[in-house]
Amino acid sequence: MNTDYIGLKRALEVQGVNIPSYNAVIIGAGGAARAAAFMCGTCGVRGLVILNRTVQKAVDLAGDVKKAFPWMNVSAMPLSDAGKVPFENFLAIQCTKVGLAPDNAACPVEDAAFYQKLAVAFxxxxxxxxxxxxxxxxxxxxxxxxxxxxxxxxxxASFEAWTGKEISNEMADGIRTELSAFIREQNRPKNVVLIGFMGSGKTTVGAKLSKKLGMKQIDLDAMIVEDARMPVTEIFRKEGENGFRRRETKILQKLIEDGTRDCVISTGGGIVVQEENQPLLKALGTVVLLEVSPDTVVRRLGKDSTRPLLQGPDRVRKVRTLLVRRQNAYARSADFTVDTNAKTADEVADEIIRRTIG
Structure with a gap:
């Protein structure tokens, strides 16, 4: 019994997809793709294109399908030609591992024309x-x-085959809900740590994430201020930047020692400068770099006078110089990057959720 075949067919039907009314495009040529191709033939799909990076594997699978369903119009194409599939309003079935967690941002097809042509994506x-x-x-x-x-x-399908007992639609819905909740909980990061230049939105996005995920928000600068009993500007004046960075390290170490979990942690813009902080950030959880351009920083901060490193004239030049200086440290510290320049805080938060939990 091939449960791939059964599971795919029932999943499409439950979602209201009338399988034989579509031509189909299958991405991949492995075991799941074979099950999908033979399901299409069994259901009466008239036209099928198999896309794969290794074209010969797609050709071989197409040949096997054609032997089983001689009436079916089956062809193979390189995945790079996905935008050129000869169908309109087709059913696309993605059968590769591209995009599987934790590589959530990966996508098997980049060509926008492909998505314009399809009707249903599975x-x-x-x-x-x-x-x-x-x-x-x-x-x-x-x-x-x-x-x-x-x-x-x-x-x-496996349960019914082994036990002879039938699962009702209501029970199936309950199983699906439990599976979904379990997967999301397993994907939930220990903590989400936001890094990035000043003005990238770490505090604002952190508040949005905290609310959406039901996680506590921690502002590292606020913890430093509370511990030092003086504002950031005063710490810089009395202890210099090096003194402030040492305080950042101390707070990171304390959060790790305390076993901090289920928190969104907003950090200071220069926390990555201290090299020993980089592994500490990763030890705390999933590290997300909020990317921002110099012009956006200046526009967002306006005449903010609380940023010690941006005092004086020509702020754009100072921002650009600092960004270049920190660029490699940001890249080494981050698990992934989100461009915040043209996005709202809600949009940034939603992208982070999609790329961590799904």
């Missing part, structure tokens, strides 16, 4: 629930279905 991947592939399809207004339903019905 991804066999269930972790994350909404892959980059599905997100791109949804962004073009197309129906996007994740692999959690396929996983659910694969499990149900």
């Amino acid at each position: 991804d066999c991947i269930y972790n994350p629930e909404k892959t980059a592939f599905l997100q791109r399809a949804a962004n073009t207004g197309k129906k996007a279905i994740g692999g959690i339903d396929m996983l659910t019905y694969q499990a149900i």
